Amino acid sequence: EGVGPQEYVAMKLExxxxxxxAARVKDLVASAQAQGQKVFMLAATLRSETMYGVTNVFVSPTVKYGVYRASTTKGNSSGQDALYICTPRAARNLAYQGLLKEEDKVDQIGEIDGKELLGTKVHPALSANKEVYVVPMESIKDNKGTAIVICMPADSPDDWVTTLDLRKKSEYYNIDPSWVAAEPIPVLTTPTYGDLTAVALVEQMKINSPKDIKQLAEAKEIAYKEGFYGGTMLVGKFKGEKVEDIKTRLRDELVSMDCAFVYSE
Ligand code: A2H
Incomplete structure (x- = not known):
């Protein structure tokens, strides 16, 4: 944990x-959806520049999530009523920051178990994949972010190792193997590790399992530094530009597209 507040980008995944x-969830939001309201899963990320390479969305099967009414102003430039899915803890944070409908108050429409969300499809803005499946990640903590994490296997060692493990042990994880993305999507290139930084690091460091916590922490640190200080965008509007130079602009663009908002915790 750092000192001051951590600033996250919350990606709105429709x-x-x-x-x-998700039958229970579907019931819970049926009347809102019938009125045309959108439902968004909120994924907290520090690396919105890698949105182009989203292949899946992770939830913890054992974490409890809730459904909340979105603010119709802050974080929602459409002005339309909408629903958010995140943890109750994240919702409290959002409420204090004016991002929910009832300011300073958490009005939970209902509760969902993470495992009920497995196999649901969402739309990640900017990604080459227009729809991706929700799959499990056991290491997700319920006391950080929204406990919903975007899977970017090209640049996140954790995400790549988890993807490999889900593919290998779909029965153990109780998922349909077709839900797990086949290939990582290159988004940025780094001088030392090339176009798939996380894949190269995982191979080089011989990381075999999401349980290799120590090595994963090290790989994560290297990938982050390489990507941020050495990375050059391979795709999208900022193709050919340095990550360091465009990170904030890309984030602001996602916000102005109404695909994300910034919050702190
Ligand atoms: B990051 P920090 Cl490409 N439990 O997003 C576990 N991990 C969580 C989480 C939770 N409750 N909430 C967020 N995270 C992940 C992208 C990414 C991330 C890349 C590379 C590194 C990376 C795609 N996954 O994080 O402890 C989210 O994954 C490296 C740390 O607050 C979020 O950013 O620093 C990051 O951890 C927030 O971690």
Missing amino acids: VTQWGER
């Missing part, structure tokens, strides 16, 4: 199709 296990 739910495009509820999975078979």
